[in-house]
Amino acid sequence: MRANKSYQLLQHIADGRFYSGESLAQALGVSRTTIASYIKHYSDLGLDIFKVKGKGYSLAKPLSLLDAEQLTANLPANQPQVFEQLDSTNAWLMTHQQQLAHGQVVLAEYQSAGRGRRGRQWQTPYAGQLCLSILWRLQDGIEATMGLSLAVGLAIVESLESLGYSGLGLKWPNDIYMNGAKLAGVLIELQGQSDSEVSLVMGMGLNVRVAQQQASLIDQAYAQLENDGITLNRNELAITLIQSLNTMFEQFKQQGFAALQTRWNHYDVFNQQKVSLRFSQDKQVSGLAKGVDAQGQLLLEIDGVEHSFMAGEVSVRGQ
Known part of the structure; x- marks a missing residue:
């Protein structure tokens, strides 16, 4: 991946330390106004970025970026x-x-x-x-x-x-x-x-x-x-x-x-629990979850009879 300028900014501050707007602008070859716009962009995407007068910008927590x-x-x-x-x-x-x-x-x-x-x-x-x-x-x-x-x-x-x-x-x-x-x-x-x-x-x-x-x-x-x-x-x-x-x-x-x-x-979180299996807004069945079969189909015991299902959305009854 060839990093664009805004992503290069993020790579600079990923360690969670403070960097001044001036030093970041020099490193990236852009204006401080542009740096501020990059910071806003990543803040809008959900990153928690501090701005402290006299110290500059810092991520609230260090960030592990893909390499x-x-x-x-x-x-x-x-x-x-x-x-x-x-x-x-x-x-x-x-x-x-x-x-x-x-x-x-x-x-x-x-x-x-x-x-x-x-x-x-x-x-x-x-x-x-x-x-x-x-x-x-x-x-x-x-x-x-x-x-x-x-x-x-x-x-x-x-x-x-x-x-x-x-x-x-x-x-x-x-x-x-x-x-x-x-x-x-x-x-x-x-x-x-x-x-x-x-x-x-x-x-x-x-x-x-x-x-x-x-x-x-x-x-x-x-x-x-x-x-x-x-x-x-x-x-x-x-x-x-x-x-x-x-x-x-x-x-x-x-x-x-x-x-x-x-x-x-072994890892089935609903095994042996009473669950609902929803197929649509108006159609669902309920039964006792019994794991999955050799094809990966869900097994439900309904009125004492075991049935297999290929599709549907499972939830605990009452949720």
Whole structure:
């Protein structure tokens, strides 16, 4: 990524120290008025930036920015591309997939139009999440993709556990929880035929640090990885997660979801709870959650009979 002037400013102040407007203007070769406009731009995107007379500008907390060189050195097969801002990493890959190789990774500091399930907007704090997408290709048709979003969630949870995080769980079909609140979401989009090559774009948004300005816009309980005041290195996190996803995809390609079913059920946050499964505003069923089957379908016990479901949105009854 070739940094523009405003992003160069952010790189200068990312360490959380104070820098005078004059020194920043000299370093970037712009006017102090332009520096002030850059500061306002990032403040509008949710970054907490102090302005103190006689001291200059400082981020309230140090910021871990994405480093394309470090990512490429550790993930050569994925050829990471890093953008400061995109509408959506998934949308970018879907648009450019014909020119890209299997395994291509795209990351962005900020998404202006990130999407969750059912077309919902996915709130993205500037440099406060790990927003990435990966392009995968499967040769065995759409049917071979069943359970892939669950496999992705499992890879993320197990990878985070390897880094020392605890209280992690999975909500069917594609949410990652920590201590009972949503930490990350997965969105998979695909193109292809039932009996030929399928192109899949896997998008992930994982909360690292959620600023107060964005927190007020989130309509559900959320979790974040940074809670002890120590700035998390998002490059190291990205490398660990992408390596884990690479390994998981190869296992999924060879064995399908059936080989992962038991591991996924171990993390199921709603297992053995009474839940509702909503299909639309007017249609839902309720029952006892019994995990997932070998295809990744949700199992619900309804009036003593076990049923499997491929779609729907799960919630605890009463919520």
